[in-house]
Amino acid sequence: MAYLKELKVTYTRKRVDDDLLNKPIESPAQVYELFKDMQDETKEKVVILHLNPQLEVLSYEVASIGTATRVPMEPIEIYRNAILARASSLVVVHNHPSGSCEPSNADIAAAAKLKELGDIHGLPLQDFIVIGFERFYSFRENGPF
Template structure:
């Protein structure tokens, strides 16, 4: 099989493997049969029949067409801890894993971006407060694995539908500067009636600090006289999330 034929085979992904002469078939690398079997399992039984590393391995077939992808997939899960953490890891750390490299690392970040965009698109046109689990899923996918703190705001209209989703500030590993007047100014520019505040804790622990609580109270006090409601402040971390409303912190 020449290089062009092999590349076409990999681009087909789930398609039938082209027939090859018996001699060439015997010369195929050992992992080709494994790839065919894994594709077949996915085609017949779906994702539920595959473990996380196997799904990752299956995806890597396209990015790494002429090498074994089983060990790199297992190494990624072992190093970062879970499939979610693999997709949330920085590109430069992904590329350092043996067998991955720059191209496969970039493809993994593309998958992460597509997942975030899918979750975000599911919020458009919906009443946000009645789609709370989707809000949490989106915020977790977008922010939980960031290595620096981000402060994000979801701006809502009078029907509590999403107008805009913006990262207002990016800080350090444990601090993000937040300016309540800038938040209110932006809400007025967008004609937003309400906001949901979101930020992440790169440490993984979403427990609010005293500074988080005081900052939230200041934003509420600044926004309320201007008719802007703060529905909630959510902190996301690798281990979960915390809702200020749920904890009755304002």
């Protein structure tokens, strides 16, 4: 007897202010307002926002949780669920429990790889945002994007 795997996708909801949703993501500050509670996390986390063609948030996922100083970011994991969500583009949000929002060398390398893959596959990376304590760093505004 063989077994066939069934893929199940479940959704949960995150409560946010009404004025933060149902409109396009126009700035990294808007993303920061949605996920600034990540500044209080004790472990590094990677959250992916799946966007529609109008840059509105379709969904988000916690793609990875690491340790206090590092988190794995596997591009295949990030893009697989974005494709399943029928996203047109995505935003990566990542926290630093240390409070610093300066991107590490690993952040810079991951952002470059994700941007390259997104350009190749037609699922562009709109931004890679690092959240520190009461501030953030946007690769779109400051980095090599």
